Amino acid sequence: MTDAAHPIPHAITEHKRFGFTHYMICLKGILVREGLRYLNQRERFISSLVRPLLWLFIFAAGFRQVLGVSIIPPYQTYVLYEVYITPGLCGMILLFSGMQSSLSMVYDREMGNMRTLLVSPFPRWFLLVSKLLAGVAVSLIQVYVFLAIAWFWDVKAPFIGYLMILPALFLAGLMLGALGMFLSSMIKQLENFAGIMNFVIFPMYFASSALYPLWRVQEASPLLYKICLLNPFTYAVELVRFAFYGQIEWTSLAVVAAFTLIFLGGAIIAYDPSRGLIIRKQDTGGNS
Amino acid sequence: MNINAGRNVAARHETPPVPALELMSVSHSYAARKALDNVSFAIQPGRFAVLLGLNGAGKTTLFSLVSHLFATGSGEIRVFGYDISRKPGDALRRLGIVFQARTLDLDLTVRQNLSYHAALHGIGARETRRRIEALLESIDMGDRLNDKARSLSGGQMRRVEIIRALLHRPSLLLLDEATVGLDVNSRATILADIRKLVQEEGISVLWATHLIDEVNDADQVIVLDKGRLMADGGVANLIEATGAGTISEAFARLTGSPPPPLPEGQP
Numbered sequence: 001m002t003d004a005a006h007p008i009p010h011a012i013t014e015h016k017r018f019g020f021t022h023y024m025i026c027l028k029g030i031l032v033r034e035g036l037r038y039l040n041q042r043e044r045f046i047s048s049l050v051r052p053l054l055w056l057f058i059f060a061a062g063f064r065q066v067l068g069v070s071i072i073p074p075y076q077t078y079v080l081y082e083v084y085i086t087p088g089l090c091g092m093i094l095l096f097s098g099m100q101s102s103l104s105m106v107y108d109r110e111m112g113n114m115r116t117l118l119v120s121p122f123p124r125w126f127l128l129v130s131k132l133l134a135g136v137a138v139s140l141i142q143v144y145v146f147l148a149i150a151w152f153w154d155v156k157a158p159f160i161g162y163l164m165i166l167p168a169l170f171l172a173g174l175m176l177g178a179l180g181m182f183l184s185s186m187i188k189q190l191e192n193f194a195g196i197m198n199f200v201i202f203p204m205y206f207a208s209s210a211l212y213p214l215w216r217v218q219e220a221s222p223l224l225y226k227i228c229l230l231n232p233f234t235y236a237v238e239l240v241r242f243a244f245y246g247q248i249e250w251t252s253l254a255v256v257a258a259f260t261l262i263f264l265g266g267a268i269i270a271y272d273p274s275r276g277l278i279i280r281k282q283d284t285g286g287n288s
Numbered sequence: 289m290n291i292n293a294g295r296n297v298a299a300r301h302e303t304p305p306v307p308a309l310e311l312m313s314v315s316h317s318y319a320a321r322k323a324l325d326n327v328s329f330a331i332q333p334g335r336f337a338v339l340l341g342l343n344g345a346g347k348t349t350l351f352s353l354v355s356h357l358f359a360t361g362s363g364e365i366r367v368f369g370y371d372i373s374r375k376p377g378d379a380l381r382r383l384g385i386v387f388q389a390r391t392l393d394l395d396l397t398v399r400q401n402l403s404y405h406a407a408l409h410g411i412g413a414r415e416t417r418r419r420i421e422a423l424l425e426s427i428d429m430g431d432r433l434n435d436k437a438r439s440l441s442g443g444q445m446r447r448v449e450i451i452r453a454l455l456h457r458p459s460l461l462l463l464d465e466a467t468v469g470l471d472v473n474s475r476a477t478i479l480a481d482i483r484k485l486v487q488e489e490g491i492s493v494l495w496a497t498h499l500i501d502e503v504n505d506a507d508q509v510i511v512l513d514k515g516r517l518m519a520d521g522g523v524a525n526l527i528e529a530t531g532a533g534t535i536s537e538a539f540a541r542l543t544g545s546p547p548p549p550l551p552e553g554q555p
Contacts (some may be wrong), residue, residue, distance in 0.1 A: 029407020
């Protein structure tokens with residue numbers, strides 16, 4: 001059956017091509033939205049700070065005597081254990097924040113909000129990178145608030161260190177956020193997210209140089225040492241640790257940059273409707 | 289709703305226009321289950337088309353393909369001539385979409401939800417403000433601008449979602465079961481608003497529903513059943529071709545199922 005032409009006049013809007021300004025408007029919109037969501041979830045802000053502060057105030061104080069740290073780069077003298085684990089705790093904030101973003105993406109997908117983003121006419125990779133940047137911006141604020149509190153606990157770095165860690169934190173945050181984004185594409189339901197805690201966050205955190213120097217790990221378990229060396233989180237922590245003292249650890253920089261590209265590439269492919277994992281999960285949110 | 293205020297109207301076609309939406313032999317499967325099977329139809333600009341089908345007919349899959357949430361594995365989908373697979377950006381700019389599931393962020397205000405959408409379409413802050421205020425005023429919701437989305441009723445949320453879909457001035461509006469779960473008054477208001485858009489602004493609409501009473505005599509009706517296109521045409525054509533007395537009967541004959549249900553609250 002076909003139908004005759006309809007008499008109603010119609011209008012078609014003429015669209016100019018998107019330019020740089022449009023892209024920046026889109027990026028700003030995503031940043032603002034993530035910021036607003038963060039402000040609306042005060043408990044998320046508090047828990048993101050309480051976690052590392054507990055480690056700093058209780059764990060580090062308790063283990064100060066047990067886990068002595070020898071003079072290893074970038075330190076030029078003996079340092080308190082609190083000082084040693086601070087870069088690791090910064091990494092912990094970034095790690096949890098990256099996974100929190102992933103959780104929020106799964107939640108958005110379940111609730112349908114994700115579709116608002118994915119049907120934007122901007123390229124999918126740009127939307128995902130913008131979302132990633134928004135997540136990193138939020139986690140950087142958390143790290144600096146944590147460092148401000150730690151400063152009063154007498155955990156202090158040279159002033160230049162607080163500036164130098166910014167790009168290091170940014171890159172590490174990108175890597176962990178991209179990992180979270182990639183993982184979010186593989187999780188169909190929010191309930192499955194608990195697996196991320198057990199199989200990603202805890203192994204990444206504990207099998208790294210965040211809590212103890214690698215030479216100590218090597219003494220205790222050569223196998224664990226090798227695992228730590230394979231763990232990209234180790235390099236994220238070391239990148240931040242060296243940056244605290246105005247130094248660049250080139251190996252860590254290269255590894256973190258490489259893994260950022262790998263995870264981000266994976267996330268972009270996973271969210272690509274023609275190639276991604278989402279399509280295989282039948283995630284329409286509708287009836288059929 | 290006047291979505292055309294200040295817009296650059298580029299074309300009023302004299303010759304046969306490019307279809308607002310065109311599906312050519314589109315199929316889609318979820319593993320072994322075929323959700324859409326060789327579906328082809330076209331909607332001309334300025335038409336109100338009803339995509340009629342029971343739950344599970346493939347309406348939402350079709351929407352996911354048209355809105356590029358899923359890739360078109362087999363066949364071709366064009367929005368005003370733009371292939372959704374090859375030029376998704378150009379196609380999506382011309383599309384306004386209201387999904388079946390609520391997609392407002394409940395923790396954000398109405399303004400924040402709408403501003404977010406505008407940003408995702410590259411619309412600047414001043415223009416966004418102007419459009420939001422004008423559109424909300426047109427549905428008498430100007431006073432709810434700074435209210436959290438979760439404080440709105442189901443009907444109000446749906447109307448905000450429709451406003452949101454119109455914010456970037458699309459030429460084709462897709463609505464997937466937009467009135468599901470709403471009371472009779474809200475349904476009637478929303479349907480009337482959308483029909484007014486077609487009449488006054490010339491916007492094209494694809495309205496997916498399983499409620500037969502939402503079909504008007506002048507509408508193009510596309511019937512889907514178990515992923516297959518059963519009919520595509522005007523109401524009169526459809527009734528005549530099936531030898532039925534009403535559109536409800538025609539639908540039942542085409543799909544081999546009992547007539548679709550009337551909405552709650554209606555005899």
